[in-house]
Every structure is written in C-alpha cells, then in structure tokens.
Amino acid sequence: MTPHATTETPAATPPAGVRTLGARATIHDVAAAAGVSVSTVSKVINERYGVAAKTAVRVQAAIAELGYESSLIASSLRRGRTNVIGVLVAGFEPFAHAVLEGISEALTDTGYELLAYSGSQASIDPEQSRRGWEQRSLSKLGGTLIDGAIVVTPSAESTQTSIPIVAIDPHTGTHGTPSIDTDNYGGGHSATRHLLDLGHTRIAHARGRTDLESARERERGYRAALTEAGVDIDESLIVDGEFRAEPTAEAVAALLDRDEPPTAIFAANDISALAAIGAARAGGLDVPGDLSVVGFDDIPAAVSGEPRLTTIRQPLRDMGRAAAETLLRLLAEPEATAPERLHMPIELIVRGSTAAPRK
Amino acid sequence: MTPHATTETPAATPPAGVRTLGARATIHDVAAAAGVSVSTVSKVINERYGVAAKTAVRVQAAIAELGYESSLIASSLRRGRTNVIGVLVAGFEPFAHAVLEGISEALTDTGYELLAYSGSQASIDPEQSRRGWEQRSLSKLGGTLIDGAIVVTPSAESTQTSIPIVAIDPHTGTHGTPSIDTDNYGGGHSATRHLLDLGHTRIAHARGRTDLESARERERGYRAALTEAGVDIDESLIVDGEFRAEPTAEAVAALLDRDEPPTAIFAANDISALAAIGAARAGGLDVPGDLSVVGFDDIPAAVSGEPRLTTIRQPLRDMGRAAAETLLRLLAEPEATAPERLHMPIELIVRGSTAAPRK
DNA sequence: CTGTTAGCGCCTTCAA
DNA sequence: TTGAAGGCGCTAACAG
Numbered sequence: 146m147t148p149h150a151t152t153e154t155p156a157a158t159p160p161a162g163v164r165t166l167g168a169r170a171t172i173h174d175v176a177a178a179a180g181v182s183v184s185t186v187s188k189v190i191n192e193r194y195g196v197a198a199k200t201a202v203r204v205q206a207a208i209a210e211l212g213y214e215s216s217l218i219a220s221s222l223r224r225g226r227t228n229v230i231g232v233l234v235a236g237f238e239p240f241a242h243a244v245l246e247g248i249s250e251a252l253t254d255t256g257y258e259l260l261a262y263s264g265s266q267a268s269i270d271p272e273q274s275r276r277g278w279e280q281r282s283l284s285k286l287g288g289t290l291i292d293g294a295i296v297v298t299p300s301a302e303s304t305q306t307s308i309p310i311v312a313i314d315p316h317t318g319t320h321g322t323p324s325i326d327t328d329n330y331g332g333g334h335s336a337t338r339h340l341l342d343l344g345h346t347r348i349a350h351a352r353g354r355t356d357l358e359s360a361r362e363r364e365r366g367y368r369a370a371l372t373e374a375g376v377d378i379d380e381s382l383i384v385d386g387e388f389r390a391e392p393t394a395e396a397v398a399a400l401l402d403r404d405e406p407p408t409a410i411f412a413a414n415d416i417s418a419l420a421a422i423g424a425a426r427a428g429g430l431d432v433p434g435d436l437s438v439v440g441f442d443d444i445p446a447a448v449s450g451e452p453r454l455t456t457i458r459q460p461l462r463d464m465g466r467a468a469a470e471t472l473l474r475l476l477a478e479p480e481a482t483a484p485e486r487l488h489m490p491i492e493l494i495v496r497g498s499t500a501a502p503r504k
Numbered sequence: 505m506t507p508h509a510t511t512e513t514p515a516a517t518p519p520a521g522v523r524t525l526g527a528r529a530t531i532h533d534v535a536a537a538a539g540v541s542v543s544t545v546s547k548v549i550n551e552r553y554g555v556a557a558k559t560a561v562r563v564q565a566a567i568a569e570l571g572y573e574s575s576l577i578a579s580s581l582r583r584g585r586t587n588v589i590g591v592l593v594a595g596f597e598p599f600a601h602a603v604l605e606g607i608s609e610a611l612t613d614t615g616y617e618l619l620a621y622s623g624s625q626a627s628i629d630p631e632q633s634r635r636g637w638e639q640r641s642l643s644k645l646g647g648t649l650i651d652g653a654i655v656v657t658p659s660a661e662s663t664q665t666s667i668p669i670v671a672i673d674p675h676t677g678t679h680g681t682p683s684i685d686t687d688n689y690g691g692g693h694s695a696t697r698h699l700l701d702l703g704h705t706r707i708a709h710a711r712g713r714t715d716l717e718s719a720r721e722r723e724r725g726y727r728a729a730l731t732e733a734g735v736d737i738d739e740s741l742i743v744d745g746e747f748r749a750e751p752t753a754e755a756v757a758a759l760l761d762r763d764e765p766p767t768a769i770f771a772a773n774d775i776s777a778l779a780a781i782g783a784a785r786a787g788g789l790d791v792p793g794d795l796s797v798v799g800f801d802d803i804p805a806a807v808s809g810e811p812r813l814t815t816i817r818q819p820l821r822d823m824g825r826a827a828a829e830t831l832l833r834l835l836a837e838p839e840a841t842a843p844e845r846l847h848m849p850i851e852l853i854v855r856g857s858t859a860a861p862r863k
Numbered sequence: 864c865t866g867t868t869a870g871c872g873c874c875t876t877c878a879a
Numbered sequence: 880t881t882g883a884a885g886g887c888g889c890t891a892a893c894a895g
Contacts, residue, residue: 169643169666171872182882187874195880214643218577219872222887237608237618242601249596249622259596261620263608284528284573289888290649307528445804530888541866546890554864578888581871648872 170211179207190215221289230472231291232261233282233299239444240461241297244313247465248295255473262286277301283310293472295465309475311468316357323475325468325487329359332457332491333366336411336439339455339493341374343501345409345437348376349400351386351393351421353413360388363413363441382407390420397424401436408436408502415440415447418454422498433500443494452497460489529570538566549574580648589831590650591620592641592658598803599820600656603672606824607654614832621645636660642669652831654824668834670827675716682834684827684846688718691816691850692725695770695798698814698852700733702860704768704796707735708759710745710752710780712772719747722772722800741766749779756783760795767795767861774799774806777813781857792859802853811856819848 172190176183181200188196189204196204207213221227232248234241245261252259264282279299283306286294293309300316312324340348350367353360364383371378384400386393393412400407401424412418418440425436432438432452440447440456447454467487531549535542540559547555548563555563566572580586591607593600604620611618623641638658642665645653652668659675671683699707709726712719723742730737743759745752752771759766760783771777777799784795791797791811799806799815806813826846 172874173872183872184874184882184884185880188881191874193875197880200880212639212643214640216648216872217644218580218648219887220874221577222581222872222889223874224887237601237604237620239601242596242598242604245596245601259622261596263618280571281573284571285576289575289577445807448808531890532888542888543866543868543890544864547865550890552891556864559864575888578871579890581873581888582890583871 169216170213172213172215174211175204175207175213178211179204218290226292227290228256229258229260229291230469231286231294232259232297233279233286233294234261234263234297235278235300236263237261240442243461244297244465244468247462247467248469249465250462251466251469251473257292257473260291283308293476295468295472309472309479311472311475313464313468314359316359323471323485323487325464325471325489326359327459327464328488328491329362330366330369331488332441332459333363333411334370335366335491335493336441336457337367337370338374339495339499340409340411340437340439341370341376343409343437343499345502346376347379347382347405347407347409349382349384349397349407349410351384351396351410351412351417353386353388353417355385360413367411386413386417386420388414388417390416390423393417393420394424394427397421398428401425401428401430406436409438409499410436411439413441415442415444415454415456418456418498419446419450422450422454433498434503437499437502439499448496455496455499456494458492458494460492464489528575529572531572531574533570534563534566534572537570538563577649585651586649587615588617588619588650589828590645590653591618591656592638592645592653593620593622593656594637594659595622596620599801602820603656603824603827606821606826607828608824609821610825610828610832616651616832619650652835654827654831668831668838670831670834672823672827673718675718682830682844682846684823684830684848685718686818686823687847687850688721689725689728690847691800691818692722692770693729694725694850694852695800695816696726696729697733698854698858699768699770699796699798700729700735702768702796702858704861705735706738706741706764706766706768708741708743708756708766708769710743710755710769710771710776712745712747712776714744719772726770745772745776745779747773747776749775749782752776752779753783756780757787760784760787760789765795768797768858769795770798772800774801774803774813774815777815777857778805778809781809781813792857793862796858796861798858807855814855814858815853817851817853819851823848 172183172186176186179186181204185196185200186204189201190208217227217229230252232245249259262282264278264285277300279296280301283294283296291308296310296312298314298316299312310322312322314326315322315324337348348371350364352364355361368378382400384396386396397410397420400410410421412421418438421438422432425432425438430436438454440454443456443458447456467489471485471487531542531545535545538545540563544555544559545563548560549567576586576588589611591604608618621641623637623644636659638655639660642653650667654670654672656672657675658671669681671681673685674681674683696707707730709723711723714720727737741759743755745755756769756779769780771780777797780797781791784791784797789795797813799813802815802817806815826848
C-alpha cells in the first residue's frame, strides 16, 4: 500500500486518524477532501499550469473549508525560497526595536515577510559564545528558513553563509559583508563642537568600550573637534565609562573632585550621560549650570528626566530601512557588487542639559 | 544505489558537488568528514547513548571544523519540538516592542528561544484579511516551527490550533484562549477620577474605536467615575476619536468651540491626547491652563513634548512576562487548565498636562 | 556500537 | 490533465 490513501480508496472522507480536532490540516487532508492527489493540490496552491479549472475549484473549496495554509518549513525545506527575511538580534532592546521598525517599513509591499530571531536567551555560556551568537543563528536558520538576513550589532565577522547578509552597526570592521552604521566620528565631533560653541574649553569625555569601533570613532571625533578649535587635549580628562552607568559615575565623580574640574562632558552614550548627571548632582553640582552634558543615542530615557538630555541622535529607522533595501537588492541580483559600507548622518539634538559655562 | 553516499564509497572526501564554498554544511558533510553514517552524527548531536567515545570525538571534531549547526527547520519537521516560542505581531510598533521585552525577560534561561513574526507586510488585502492575520501565521508556523505562540492584539478568535496559545490584549472577547490584558476599565476610571479630584466637572471623553473591547471598557470606566462622583453624564461631551489623531483633533476643536466648553478631556490613547493638545493650542488655549488632558498608554512621545502628558501606563512588560509564563506552564503540562483571563493593573502617571481648572 | 530504513510536509520531475 | 516517485535535512526505530 502506498504511504497515503489515494482517490480510489473507499474513504471519500479523510483517512482514519487524520484531522483529529484541533490539528493543523496538511496537504494530504486537502487532497483527500478534494478527492485528488497531493501533487495536484500543490499545483493549485502554487498556481502551476496543468490543472483543470473544475478540479482547481474543488481544491480551492477544500482549502478554504479546512483552513489550510501550507507549512512554511516544509515548503522551505523543499524549495530554496521562503520569502522571509530574518533579522538576527542579540536581544529585544530599544536599539533593535528602532532598527526593526525601519526594516519593517522598507519591507512593506515587497512580498517579503519579517522574522526577528533572538537566539539562545541563556545567560552567557562561554562554550557557546566562542562563535558569535549571530553565526550560530545564521547556521540554524540559513540555507532554509530565511532568504536573507540582517544582523544587528554583530560581535564577529560573518563568514560562510549561503544567504546574503547585511550588518547593522557591526562591532568590528567587516570584511566582505555590506554594512550600515552611523557616522560615529561625526557624532563625536558635533557633540564636542556644540560644547565648544557654547564657550566651554575644559571638556571631558567619558568614552565607551574601547574594543568597539563605534566607541573609538566617537573619541576620534571628540579629539578632532578640540584640535580644530585650537584646544589642547588634556588626556586626564578622558576617562573610561565603558558605555555603562557605574563606571561612568565613578569616573565622573573623580573628575569633578579635582582642583580644576571640567565644565562640560561628552559621554559616549546616553546611559553614561545620565550617570554623569547623577554623579554631578550627588556632588552638589547643577546641570547644566555647573556642568554641561551631551550624550549619544537619544534613547527614550533621554527625555524622561529633568533636564532633558542634549544628545546625538542616530537615525536608527533609516539604518534599518537602508539595510533592508540593500538586502533586497542583493536578493534581486545575486551577483550584485556587495561590499559597501554606509555611514548614515547623525543629528545633534539640543535640549536642556547643556548651557554656556559660568564665567 | 542508496540515496546518499555511504562509508564504503570511494569518496572519503565529500561527494562531488557538496560543500561548495560558502554553502551551509549539512549532516551529510559531517558524516562524510568523520567517516561515519549520518545517523551516528545525529546521535552525537542529540547526545543519545550508543556511540563509542572515540567515534563521538571524531564527529565532534568534524562538526567544529565545518562549523556545522543542525538546521532548525529540518529537525523541526522531523520531531515535534523546536524549543522556539513564536510571538505573532501585526507589526513592529512600540506596543509590540514593550511586550516583546517582557516576553524576552521571562524566557531567559528557560532553554526557549524567541522568534517574532510579522506576517505579510502587505497593505490590507481584503482577500487575505478575511481570516485574521494571526490565524494565517499560526497555520504557517504552527505544527512545526514553534512549540507555542503568543499573539499580540489578535483581531479574531484563534481556533484550530495544534500548539498552545496565549493572547495579549485581544480585540474581542476570547473563548478558550488564555489571555492577558490591562484593566482598561480601571484605567478609564483612574484618569477621570484624577480630573475630578483636581476639581473639574465638565470632563469630555475622546473615545477609541468602539468596535474594540478595550475602548469600550475605557469609556465604561469614565462613565462610572463620573456617576460615582455625582456628576451627570453629558453625552455631547463624548466624541469619537477612533484612537487616531485627525478625528480627535477635529472633534476636540468642535468641542472647544462651544458656548460652554469642557475644562478637561480624557483621551482614549496618547495619540488622541496629543492631538487634543494640538487642537487646543490651535484654538489659542493653554494646556493645562485652559484645558487639562489625560491620555492612555504612556508611549515614548508622551514625554517628548511640552507639557509632558499625564497618562495611564499599561504594564506592557509585565503583560509580556505573564503571557510567557502562562505559555511555559501550558507547554510543561499540556493538560493544564488553560482558560483564564488576566487583568493587569494600570498606573496613573501624573505629569504636566493636567491642573486644577481656572475659577 | 553502528548503519539501514522510513518518513515529517511539501514540491518537482516524469510517466501515464 | 493527473498522479507516482523521489528527495530537501533530519531523527527514530530497528537490524546487524
């Protein structure tokens, strides 16, 4: 007997055991219900030629009645395509959200669906993190489930992929992977320039994780702006904040305790900037009266406190959109020249945490 | 010849055509590289008993060398489980984001991975939307790719599912599906009560989409608060905002144009509330001086303008967390009593858009 | 301990 | 115009 009941079996009704209540209908159920073979159903679904109109109608009816929807993974396994684009993220946090919105926008009406995947929610397993999380997710999903991927803030180079990939804000330089990031250098420059324009000259910098390119670029912008303005760089005013609150608060507190404290500080991200404000307050200082603070990112929390934070906004949505567009191009013409690096412009948002220094 | 080259074939090296540069390694590649059968590799991967230590080591080495990762979809097709939980969303917007964060939190260290899926990014296709988007996504992914699903703001009842499901903030009443939502009634009540406490009595309401249960509940809370305070309900002060900016702005403008305009308004969501503020300003009125405004949701934009919005905050993260926990329970004990409905408490956030009425 | 066999749900030749 | 057979990558039962 063949694996599945065919037209000629006594069962015009579904074979026994199939379609027990609540189970998903499969293509077999549809075939049985319509009294045709599985391959005919497949042809109808995929609008292939060679099906009698009358038969097609009967199959459509069965599909509608059973509420059948072809299984993404089964068809994916068989053919190469799924029309799904995967967004690989380390976690669902604000940065990823904003990027996702942009990607989602760009994908509207393209026929592609969106799938965001956050691999292993486990706390850092040294064993597993040897290869980057993105690499493992890619192997797991790639080749099949998704036609292309956008990787958000990957920690390592992505190699050996069978599907096109675009990286957003990679932590390290990329080799052949097209990538989108912000003009971190320009951001550091603008932030510092803003403080200079206000009249500050003793401007500190709470830099980010020096192992990340973004942090290094922001610092480079800071240095360049000072130099261009003819202000000597005082290395002792550059402290390590690591993009985190505690280290920044400590470092800033120490800075403000000195004989000739800075009158302004450029923090490598908003988290640090808010920590800096906290440290200044704890020392009895007023922001922006005694200390002007500029952040980077424009996270939601930047506007929820008082004063609201002057900061550098990254065009996260635009970055997502650009990444999606690049990926779509790669998908459309596989031989397209891939390697490119896009620097999106940043924007200085002036709010209440900066002011001219007291004379 | 058997489908796949076996140990005895002359090819100790991979069969021709396999592992062309950049392609994903399959279990066959690993088997060939290690000189064992495919099933042995499978046993090693899944830590089944019955593999000699020496063999296992050789296989592990091959896996490491090839960077092999088992394909999620292939194994998913074969066994029932994937250890992936799917979150089905209509789109990637702030509401969904916040919920996702909560879900993500709850899933940490549970061994489950997270996959957010937004079906068809196409603008509304009447043909397709006959069944809800969530129903179609469920059929596509269910049965295989995901072990369970959390559906965010589903528009219709989910039936016929083979996997456990939890709904968050369903638009309609649910039958058997466990669901989590906010205390919309309580929120409407608190918002209105706050205005009453400030001394307002002519309090308008820009209600939401009346086809949605959440909007109806908020209105019910509004009415109850007024009645409890002994304030007669003036039906002409209740206008339709549809949760959207334009209708609300128009309705509010008309309201403020009347002989005896309201001194306060409770808008069904923040979008409407911001529109109401805009309308008041356009009419030369001051907020909160001439008109107090309360919103609902506490979206990011609520704090980015001036004055910041007094609003009702929904515990979106908590809702996500609760949904994930419910789903995990269902997954752990399939026969668990499912049907339940959880109303999460809301919180009134008083900011600058409300004040006592001018005498 | 190892390999062969069958099949998850689907699509695509190829024959009838 | 239709259906039977094969196979995508993988796992589970069974046979050696």
